[in-house]
Amino acid sequence: MILDLSKIFGKSKSSKDxxxxxxxxxxIHDRANVSPQFLEMVKGEIIKVISNxxxxxxxxxxxxxxxxxxxxxxxxxxxxxxxxxxxxxxxxGK
Amino acid sequence: xxxxxxVTSGKGGVGKTTTTANIGTxxxxxxxxxxxxxxxxxxxxxxxxxxxxxxxxxxxxDVVEGSCRVKQALIKDKRYEGLFLLPAAQTRDKTAxxxxxxxxxxxxxKDEFDLVLIDCPAGIEQGFKNAIxxxxxxxxxxxxxxxxxxxxDRIIGLLEANDLRNPKLxxxxxxVDMVKRGDMMTIDDIxxxxxxxxxxxxxxxxxxxxxxxxxxxxxxxxxxxxxQAYRNITKRILGEDVPILDLEADEGFLVKIKxxxxxxxx
Ligand SMILES: Nc1ncnc2c1ncn2[C@@H]1O[C@H](COP(=O)(O)OP(=O)(O)OP(=O)(O)O)[C@@H](O)[C@H]1O
Ligand SMILES: [Mg+2]
Numbered sequence: 001m002i003l004d005l006s007k008i009f010g011k012s013k014s015s016k017d018x019x020x021x022x023x024x025x026x027x028i029h030d031r032a033n034v035s036p037q038f039l040e041m042v043k044g045e046i047i048k049v050i051s052n053x054x055x056x057x058x059x060x061x062x063x064x065x066x067x068x069x070x071x072x073x074x075x076x077x078x079x080x081x082x083x084x085x086x087x088x089x090x091x092x093g094k
Numbered sequence: 095x096x097x098x099x100x101v102t103s104g105k106g107g108v109g110k111t112t113t114t115a116n117i118g119t120x121x122x123x124x125x126x127x128x129x130x131x132x133x134x135x136x137x138x139x140x141x142x143x144x145x146x147x148x149x150x151x152x153x154x155x156d157v158v159e160g161s162c163r164v165k166q167a168l169i170k171d172k173r174y175e176g177l178f179l180l181p182a183a184q185t186r187d188k189t190a191x192x193x194x195x196x197x198x199x200x201x202x203x204k205d206e207f208d209l210v211l212i213d214c215p216a217g218i219e220q221g222f223k224n225a226i227x228x229x230x231x232x233x234x235x236x237x238x239x240x241x242x243x244x245x246x247d248r249i250i251g252l253l254e255a256n257d258l259r260n261p262k263l264x265x266x267x268x269x270v271d272m273v274k275r276g277d278m279m280t281i282d283d284i285x286x287x288x289x290x291x292x293x294x295x296x297x298x299x300x301x302x303x304x305x306x307x308x309x310x311x312x313x314x315x316x317x318x319x320x321x322q323a324y325r326n327i328t329k330r331i332l333g334e335d336v337p338i339l340d341l342e343a344d345e346g347f348l349v350k351i352k353x354x355x356x357x358x359x360x
Contacts, residue, residue: 014275014276014277015276015277016273016276016277016278016279016280016283017276019239019240019279019283020279020283020286020287022240023240023243023244023287024287026244027244027247027287030244030247030248031247031251034248034251035251
């Protein structure tokens with residue numbers, strides 16, 4: 001178990017740091033959603049790179065921006081989640 | 095040929111009208127020929143903040159509809175040489191003006207004035223589109239609050255999408271006491287997040303309310319700290335290199351400003 005020492009000693013994060021963190025997180029989503037081309041562009045690039053190594057089902061490729069817990073589990077961080085169905089892995093000439 | 099500067103924010107009530115009035119008056123005091131346009135149709139305020147509400151005959155809608163000539167609608171501020179106001183219509187709505195009409199009006203006024211300052215309404219709808227249509231520079235006003243900063247980010251994106259590059263950030267209503275106890279984001283925090291250049295920081299100051307009560311912009315009040323901040327911003331708009339007051343230094347903002355004025359620091 002990880003003890004949050006700052007909580008025990010009553011030294012909690014200042015409210016402005018909370019504000020900054022929350023803003024940074026929400027803006028990643030705002031910025032991506034405001035421009036509808038954003039995810040399409042990312043998707044296009046991912047397809048290009050992955051296709052060098054494997055054959056993928058482009059029509060079923062799903063990519064989204066979401067939130068997830070970080071490794072320590074103490075913060076929510078933005079995450080880009082891509083679900084890329086693979087049809088076949090290319091034999092890359094070993 | 096003059097420039098057209100729009101003052102915008104996204105979120106309402108963060109200080110666009112106050113900023114337009116102060117910068118406009120500051121620029122006139124610096125010897126520029128300036129016209130302020132209130133594009134907040136239906137909710138006009140710049141006239142009262144400037145203390146010119148009793149002199150309105152024609153308004154922005156009259157001008158774009160051709161009911162009067164531009165010159166007839168401009169109110170000359172008799173206190174400051176070279177300062178004019180084009181008031182918004184109060185009994186119409188934002189759709190009474192179209193972006194193309196604003197563009198044409200701005201082009202016309204640019205020939206006559208050094209600076210055309212546009213007070214933008216809150217929001218991202220038609221009123222915003224009208225306000226930015228003829229602009230070639232932009233100031234984004236925010237306060238150090240989550241909602242205002244978030245909306246500022248949205249506006250910055252929209253300005254850039256409309257080819258208004260390099261908008262400048264004005265952070266209004268900063269409270270040093272709150273910043274010091276960690277309950278208000280610092281200037282650096284906000285710049286970190288929005289990633290645009292800073293044109294100035296205006297502290298929260300009672301004098302703003304007093305000056306609005308009287309219809310005399312605080313920039314003319316040598317004792318007002320916000321007035322001093324607006325004088326600095328005016329200079330920066332004119333290309334002068336005035337350092338931004340450092341809020342995070344140990345001695346704090348108020349003390350520094352008092353020192354600047356040679357006042358006793360208690
Ligand atoms: N630096 C400041 N210190 C204290 N009060 C301020 C300051 N700046 C603005 N205010 C006050 O905040 C209120 C809103 O200001 P203002 O009308 O300029 O905002 P606005 O962005 O134009 O609002 P709207 O979106 O409704 O047009 C006013 O009552 C004004 O006096
Ligand atoms: Mg206003």
